[in-house]
Amino acid sequence: MGGALAPTIQGVRISSPDRVMDQASGTTKLQLARYHEALLPLLLPYATNRPVALVRCPSGDAAACFFQKRTSRGMTRAVKHRQIAGNEVVYVSDARGWLELVQFNAVEFHGWGSRLPQFNKPDWMVFDLDPDTGVEFARVIDAAREIRERLKKLELRSFVKTTGGKGLHVVVPLAPKHDWDEVKAFAEGFAGVMVADAPKAYVATMSKAKRAGKIFIDWLRNGLGATAVLPYSPRARPGCTVAMPVSWDELDGLDPKTFTVASVPGILKKRRKDPWAQFLGVEQQLPKVH
Secondary structure: OOHHHOOEEOOEEOOOOOOEEEOOOOEEHHHHHHHHHHHHHHHHHHHOOOOEEEEEOOOOOHHHOEEEOOOOOOOOOOEEEEEEOOEEEEEEOOHHHHHHHHHOOEEEEEEOOOOOOOOOOOOEEEEEEEEOOOOOHHHHHHHHHHHHHHHHHOOOOOEEEEOOOOOEEEEEEOOOOOOHHHHHHHHHHHHHHHHHHOOOOEEOOOOHHHOOOOEEEEOOOOOOOOOEEOOOOEOOOOOOEEOOEEOHHHHOOOOHHHOEOOOHHHHHHHOOOOOOOOHHHOOOOOOOOO
């Protein structure tokens, strides 16, 4: 498709629209852009003014994708950047900026747990459940529900989403009152208690040697500069799966692979209720830990 015919979405010209970004599904760059255009009302509220890291795939080959945290030559002012602790961070404030990142072949979007300008005051806490090879997804679901119940006892509300992989994220919305040290310490302590109570089921360290047959409760995503895949972000994986917000009731029998760039828009049209509709309105703080 020639330059004159390249489609424009939200004011952004999508070059190489026929480039196949995922060989397994045949998803093209234009289809990815249309997916983001359709989901902007849902995804932007979580992404606006939040520093992001990108997985970019300029050739459409998943093996050639790379993680990027800075701007690239050619990006316009719609893609914003600033310095935090001596490092450049990238963020967007509107639909045009988001679509420009898609135009620059961003497939995955990973966000900080805080927004600008309050970058040191997280507005969510993430527990990433990462199962060892061979651990059934049903066990991951049970672990997510256990986290939910433990949080409930602390009067904390939580939400769940698929990751586009084999795990789940349990996400706790927070009023931006705590600093990163407080949130990270709470998350570490919380994961540590779960491991102490069920050492054969869980592990809270990154050591591969200690994870055999267990679920890694990854609390390390709760720190300045750490990221977690954003709600509704595609993944640069076979099938072009999506990190999908779901309800707790949906978890029974759930197959995360059914959420793809091709399927999600149709799934959303059939949904009667957004399971994360109240997420951004939850104002809660961590309990005091003595």
